[in-house]
Every structure is written in structure tokens, then in C-alpha cells.
Amino acid sequence: MNADPKSLTSVGIDVGTTTTHTVVSRLRVETPPGGAASPEIVDREIVFRGPVRETPLLDRETIDVEGVAAFVERDLEAAGLEPAAVDTGAVIVTGETARRENAEPLVHRVAADAGRFVAATAGADLEAVLAGRGSGAAAHAAETGGTVANVDVGGGTTNVAIFDGRFDGRKRGESRVLETRCLDVGGRLVRFDDDGRIGSISPPAGALAEALELPLAVGDEPDDELLAGLAAAMADRIVDLLEVPPFDRLTRELAIGELPTDPVSLDGVVFSGGVGRLVDSPPADPFAHGDLGGLLAAALREHERVRSWPVLESAEDLRATVVGAGTESTTLSGRTISIEPDLLPLRNVPVADVGDLAGLEESRLREPLEAAVARLRELHDLHDLDAVALSVADVGPLVYERLGSVADALASALEPLPPSLPIVVVVRQNCAKALGQLLERRSERPLVALDELAARDGDYLDVGAPIAGHDSVPVVVKTLAF
Amino acid sequence: MASDSHSDPDEPTVENGSEVGIDTDAESNERLRRIVERNPTRLGVGRAGPRPTTEALLEFRADHGVARDAVHSRVSDDLLEEFGLVRLRTRVADTDQYLARPDLGRELDAESLERLERDCDPGPEVQIVVSDGLSSSAVEANVPQLLPALLDGLEARGVSVGTPVFVEFGRVDVMDAVGEELEADCCVNLIGERPGLRTAESLSAYLVYGPERGSATAKKSVVSNIHDGGLPPVEAGAELVDLIGEMLDAEASGVDLREDDREFRTES
Numbered sequence: 164m165n166a167d168p169k170s171l172t173s174v175g176i177d178v179g180t181t182t183t184h185t186v187v188s189r190l191r192v193e194t195p196p197g198g199a200a201s202p203e204i205v206d207r208e209i210v211f212r213g214p215v216r217e218t219p220l221l222d223r224e225t226i227d228v229e230g231v232a233a234f235v236e237r238d239l240e241a242a243g244l245e246p247a248a249v250d251t252g253a254v255i256v257t258g259e260t261a262r263r264e265n266a267e268p269l270v271h272r273v274a275a276d277a278g279r280f281v282a283a284t285a286g287a288d289l290e291a292v293l294a295g296r297g298s299g300a301a302a303h304a305a306e307t308g309g310t311v312a313n314v315d316v317g318g319g320t321t322n323v324a325i326f327d328g329r330f331d332g333r334k335r336g337e338s339r340v341l342e343t344r345c346l347d348v349g350g351r352l353v354r355f356d357d358d359g360r361i362g363s364i365s366p367p368a369g370a371l372a373e374a375l376e377l378p379l380a381v382g383d384e385p386d387d388e389l390l391a392g393l394a395a396a397m398a399d400r401i402v403d404l405l406e407v408p409p410f411d412r413l414t415r416e417l418a419i420g421e422l423p424t425d426p427v428s429l430d431g432v433v434f435s436g437g438v439g440r441l442v443d444s445p446p447a448d449p450f451a452h453g454d455l456g457g458l459l460a461a462a463l464r465e466h467e468r469v470r471s472w473p474v475l476e477s478a479e480d481l482r483a484t485v486v487g488a489g490t491e492s493t494t495l496s497g498r499t500i501s502i503e504p505d506l507l508p509l510r511n512v513p514v515a516d517v518g519d520l521a522g523l524e525e526s527r528l529r530e531p532l533e534a535a536v537a538r539l540r541e542l543h544d545l546h547d548l549d550a551v552a553l554s555v556a557d558v559g560p561l562v563y564e565r566l567g568s569v570a571d572a573l574a575s576a577l578e579p580l581p582p583s584l585p586i587v588v589v590v591r592q593n594c595a596k597a598l599g600q601l602l603e604r605r606s607e608r609p610l611v612a613l614d615e616l617a618a619r620d621g622d623y624l625d626v627g628a629p630i631a632g633h634d635s636v637p638v639v640v641k642t643l644a645f
Numbered sequence: 646m647a648s649d650s651h652s653d654p655d656e657p658t659v660e661n662g663s664e665v666g667i668d669t670d671a672e673s674n675e676r677l678r679r680i681v682e683r684n685p686t687r688l689g690v691g692r693a694g695p696r697p698t699t700e701a702l703l704e705f706r707a708d709h710g711v712a713r714d715a716v717h718s719r720v721s722d723d724l725l726e727e728f729g730l731v732r733l734r735t736r737v738a739d740t741d742q743y744l745a746r747p748d749l750g751r752e753l754d755a756e757s758l759e760r761l762e763r764d765c766d767p768g769p770e771v772q773i774v775v776s777d778g779l780s781s782s783a784v785e786a787n788v789p790q791l792l793p794a795l796l797d798g799l800e801a802r803g804v805s806v807g808t809p810v811f812v813e814f815g816r817v818d819v820m821d822a823v824g825e826e827l828e829a830d831c832c833v834n835l836i837g838e839r840p841g842l843r844t845a846e847s848l849s850a851y852l853v854y855g856p857e858r859g860s861a862t863a864k865k866s867v868v869s870n871i872h873d874g875g876l877p878p879v880e881a882g883a884e885l886v887d888l889i890g891e892m893l894d895a896e897a898s899g900v901d902l903r904e905d906d907r908e909f910r911t912e913s
Contacts, residue, residue: 561873592877593876596883597794597879600801604801
């Protein structure tokens with residue numbers, strides 16, 4: 164541990180689809196007065212930024228863990244950091260390579276105490292959210308109370324996260340993720356060999372080229388006009404992704420996951436990502452990276468629609484990323500909880516915040532619960548997880564009938580989740596045992612209900628084995644820092 | 646006098662609706678305010694010369710009145726009807742005797758013993774007793790939330806529950822008499838606690854495995870401080886479900902129940 168308990172050294176390792184890099188930051192943590200509150204990160208300072216490297220792969224699906232670990236070790240050495248001096252951190256593995264088996268061994272390689280790390284695998288949607296937090300889009304939305312989209316254009320995918328800063332009882336300085344939209348469009352979908360010929364065309368780029376009847380093939384000498392045409396087509400899809408529904412057929416074909424059904428009016432757009440950052444600052448040689456990235460950025464910059472957008476500057480000059488797992492606070496759950504002891508311990512359980520149910524009539528309880536479950540399904544690879552958590556700030560009055568209604572709504576909202584996936588229900592009021600027992604009678608799922616705890620969207624929980632008989636469990640709430 | 650250092654002695658400090666009446670610097674006042682916010686007792690209520698302020702005195706007397714009412718009022722028939730509680734009575738004649746003779750509050754009168762035999766199912770795994778104890782208000786306030794959670798929870802676990810009874814002028818150990826008469830495996834007494842000036846609605850649940858008259862207090866388990874500002878009654882009901890399950894499995898209660906308490910156990 165750091166000598167100063169109020170300052171944590173955090174390592175953020177972002178293993179993306181195409182690039183990997185390490186960031187070391189110093190987080191200043193303060194516990195607000197009042198006792199009941201958990202510590203918060205009040206300041207973050209990036210003290211070391213490793214070079215952006217290509218993610219080493221064994222094959223298209225598998226990360227070369229040894230290769231990444233070697234990079235990280237080199238970076239930590241360059242930062243003058245012993246593994247023992249690392250207080251906390253996060254390894255986020257995103258993109259097609261999102262496999263937890265890859266993330267966990269990495270954590271053990273770089274951290275003396277791996278328990279202090281969040282090892283998270285992110286689908287395209289979580290990557291979109293992480294990018295938007297890192298680029299300042301989320302903060303901008305919170306500051307202005309507006310709706311801001313972050314468009315993270317990377318090597319393999321374009322991930323859009325839309326942040327809503329309207330105040331609805333959250334903490335100051337936070338914005339809500341309105342939605343995410345992801346597309347198989349990126350700079351590295353077409354790559355060039357050293358001699359300038361086309362080295363590879365990924366299937367999405369091939370599909371686009373075919374649809375537009377652009378004669379492009381591996382081994383061709385690239386015709387600048389053809390390539391610019393393809394880049395423009397990609398830019399069209401990104402614009403389409405942001406400006407509508409209804410979506411173009413091609414956009415729908417290239418979409419990852421669900422596309423929204425309602426248009427959103429935007430107060431700001433931020434570009435981030437390896438390609439996205441080139442939109443503002445074009446490179447001297449568009450082919451410097453041996454791919455289509457430079458041309459795609461240029462196509463976006465010159466796009467008629469993009470010119471009309473309220474484009475904001477990104478706060479990060481590099482790829483926006485997670486800088487680590489921040490405030491890690493070990494707390495104890497309430498004393499009356501409902502658990503199946505065989506399920507514990509659980510590690511790195513992602514939290515979806517259901518919010519306050521207090522004002523809701525019985526018939527409307529399902530909406531926020533279903534929305535939280537939908538977020539969990541969108542943002543995480545469920546089959547890789549120990550469990551998922553739903554955090555409820557307030558169920559309303561602690562009366563038996565009300566808890567029954569909440570349990571009904573919960574049981575029904577949980578339906579879309581795999582039946583064997585353990586569910587952690589976190590409530591702030593002292594009612595976990597009552598709610599747990601009611602839920603037990605309505606659902607066969609493995610269940611842990613914890614009370615007198617608060618956790619927010621984006622937090623991760625570690626739930627330890629029960630202490631003192633089975634009255635209370637230690638819980639570590641890990642908050643990702645951006 | 647120190648209290649005269651108020652800039653305006655007629656204007657008490659009002660923050661967040663609570664009056665904090667000390668006359669020092671802002672920082673101390675702020676600290677006191679934080680303590681007062683988190684503590685339900687009478688702190689920083691100020692004074693008028695050597696006496697409490699009129700407002701503090703009135704509040705004190707009002708709370709004391711609520712506490713006295715809790716002791717002297719009786720549980721309504723409506724509640725007993727709603728939950729189908731069979732009304733029983735101890736050998737106590739009135740409130741004064743209840744306070745003076747705890748022994749009489751542990752035994753049922755002759756009519757109640759008859760009614761017990763006539764109206765209640767014998768030999769249940771769990772017998773539920775509700776007693777007014779020292780606070781009828783506690784029973785009225787908590788039983789409607791606690792009992793459904795307890796009954797449904799026990800039913801879901803397949804535990805047989807006897808006909809629940811209400812005992813007027815009951816002491817904790819009246820459950821020994823009721824449980825022994827009905828030959829219940831386990832007996833729960835939901836009883837109103839001695840009211841305080843903070844709340845008059847605190848309920849406790851005492852539990853015993855193998856109830857028999859005169860059994861030691863050490864054999865009894867307790868879940869206390871059940872009220873809206875303490876352990877919420879609905880959560881208490883759920884906790885009792887688990888505790889009763891544990892007692893039936895271990896065939897024990899009180900210090901005999903938990904490993905940690907075994908050094909104090911009542912039987913070797």
C-alpha cells in the first residue's frame with residue numbers, strides 16, 4: 164500500500180481490439196464526512212502513459228497473454244513502479260478478443276495483490292461507454308446538462324455512447340448512459356502491406372465494397388479514388404448511425420447488437436479512438452498506420468453532415484480509456500441478508516443501478532428493473548461472469564405487500580438472464596432477508612441479497628464468504644476511474 | 646452568563662429543522678449538528694438559564710406521555726381479528742399488578758388454559774405468541790408487517806405453525822406456559838418492549854426450543870429493537886424464519902444454539 168492512504172496508485176490496462184496500452188495514475192481519495200458515505204475519487208492525475216502498441220494475438224480470437232504481460236511489465240518498469248507499489252487497477256479487455264480467461268491471468272502477472280484489480284471484459288457497448296467517459300463526453304454532458312454523443316472510431320469497430328446530463332437525482336457531475344450504438348466500421352478493416360498493396364480486407368469492409376461495387380481485392384495496388392470511396396461509405400454509415408433511425412440497410416447489416424428505435428437530439432459530439440482523434444488533427448501521411456484509418460478520418464472530417472454537427476474537442480489526446488479501478492472500499496453488508504453460501508465468494512460482479520423505486524406504482528416497477536437487466540446484457544459477456552448485480556436505492560416503504568410487488572417485478576425482469584447465472588441484489592434499506600425470501604419463492608435462480616450497501620452503474624463488486632456465523636459478508640465495491 | 650453570548654438570544658439556531666442550541670464558534674456548532682443529525686437522543690437542545698427551554702420540556706413531556714400510553718393502552722380487537730389471534734390472558738388483573746407482579750404475567754389464567762386446549766392446534770413445530778408486554782403500541786405498529794413475512798416464510802419452508810395467540814398482560818416467559826401446554830417444538834413471543842422517550846414502538850421476539858415452564862433465560866434467543874427506526878418489522882419476520890429454521894435443525898435455542906456461544910451452554 165501507498166504510504167499515504169488517501170492516494171492510490173492505479174494501473175489501467177486497456178487491451179483493445181487492435182491496440183493495447185498502459186496508464187498509471189494517481190487517484191486522490193476522500194471520504195465525505197458523515198460516516199455512512201463511501202470514499203470517493205476526488206482527483207486523478209495520469210503520471211505515466213505507456214506507448215500504444217498493437218495488441219499481440221496468438222490467433223484472431225486469442226490474446227497473447229505473455230506478450231501483453233511483457234508490454235505491461237516494460238511499461239511499469241519505465242514508470243519506475245514495483246508491482247508491490249500498485250494499489251489498484253483495472254484490466255479491460257475489449258473487442259472480439261473479449262475473453263475473461265485472458266484478463267484474469269494478466270491481472271495476476273501485473274499485480275502483487277490481484278484481488279485489488281477489476282478484470283473486466285467488455286463487449287462493444289461497454290467499450291463505447293468507457294471511451295465516452297475517457298474522452299470527456301460524459302463529463303461534458305454532466306456539466307452542461309445536455310446530451311452528448313461520443314463517437315469512438317477504432318481499428319475494428321465504431322462505438323457510440325450517448326450521455327444524458329439532465330439532472331435526475333444523481334450525484335453532481337455524473338451523467339447517465341442513454342444508449343450505445345455499435346458498428347463494424349473501423350480503420351483497420353483494410354490493411355496494406357509494406358509494398359503498398361492491399362494486405363487484407365475484413366468481411367465488413369468487403370461487404371461495403373461489394374454493395375458499392377468498388378472493385379477492391381487483396382493484392383491490388385490501391386487506387387486512391389477507390390479507397391477514398393470506401394472510406395466515404397464507411398463515414399456515411401457512421402453518420403447514419405448517429406443521425407437516425409430509420410437506418411439504412413447497410414448500417415443495419417454492419418450494426419453490432421440492437422439499434423435504437425427513437426432518434427436522439429444531440430447537443431454535442433466528441434470523436435475519440437485511434438481513428439476518431441485523427442478527425443481533428445489529420446496526419447501528414449494518411450497511410451502512416453498501414454490502414455484505411457487516415458482516409459476514414461478525412462472522410463468524416465469532410466462529411467457534409469459532420470460539418471453541421473456541434474463537434475467538441477476530446478479531453479484526451481490519446482485513445483480514451485479507463486485509467487484504473489478507483490475507490491475500492493471494503494464494507495460489510497447489513498447483518499440480515501439472504502445468501503446461498505455455496506455461491507460465495509463472487510468476484511468482479513458488474514452492477515446495474517436500478518435507481519429509486521420509491522415513487523413508482525406497482526404496475527411501473529418493472530420498467531427500471533428491465534432497463535437495468537437490459538444494460539447488463541448489452542454491456543457484458545454474461546457467460547464470462549460469476550454473477551451480475553442489481554442495485555436498488557429505495558424500494559419504497561418497507562411493508563410486506565410492497566416488498567412482494569418488488570419481488571414480483573424483479574423475478575419477471577430477471578427472465579432474460581441465463582437461469583444459472585447468480586444474481587446479486589443490493590439494497591440500501593435494511594430489507595435483504597425479506598426481499599431475498601420473497602424472491603426465493605418466485606424464482607429458482609441462485610441468489611444473494613445484500614442490504615445497507617450502495618453501488619452504482621459501472622461499479623464492480625467482490626462478495627466474500629460470510630463472517631461471524633452467516634450474518635454479514637464483506638463486500639468490496641470497486642469503482643472504475645476514468 | 647454564557648448563553649447571553651448569542652447575538653440574538655430570542656432566535657435559536659435552526660438548521661435542517663432541528664434546533665441546535667450551543668453558543669460557541671461555527672465549527673463546533675457544525676460538529677454538534679452532525680452528531681445531532683445522526684443521533685436520535687436529546688442532544689444540543691439548549692437551555693434557558695438553568696432550565697430546559699419550554700420547547701424541549703414540552704417535547705419531553707409529550708414523548709413521556711406517548712410512553713405512558715404505550716404501557717396503559719390495550720391492543721385492539723381489530724388486530725386480533727385481522728390475524729385470527731386467539732385472545733388469552735395471564736393471571737394479572739390490571740396494569741398496576743402487571744408492573745408489580747412479574748410472576749403472574751408468566752402464567753395463563755384458568756379460562757385461557759381452557760381456551761388454549763379448545764381453540765388451538767396441539768403439537769405444532771412452531772407456536773406464535775403475541776404479547777402486549779410493556780407496549781401495546783409496539784404490537785399495533787409492528788405485528789401487521791412482521792406476522793405475514795413470518796407466516797409465509799415458515800409455510801414456504803414447510804414448517805407447521807400452530808394457531809397464533811395473543812396474551813394480554815404477558816411477560817416474556819408466558820411463552821413457556823403456552824408452548825408447554827400445546828407441546829410445541831418451538832415457541833416465539835412477539836412482545837412489546839419497555840417504551841423509551843425515543844420510541845414507544847419497539848418490539849422484541851423471544852424464542853425458545855422445547856418450551857417448558859421455568860426454563861432458564863439463557864435458553865432463549867432474542868431479536869430485539871424491531872421498529873421502523875431499528876430493525877424493520879418485515880425484515881425481522883424474515884430473520885425469524887431463518888432463526889427458527891436454525892433452531893429446529895439444531896434442536897436448541899439461546900446459548901445452546903450457536904457454536905460461538907457453546908462455552909456458556911446450559912446443559913453439558
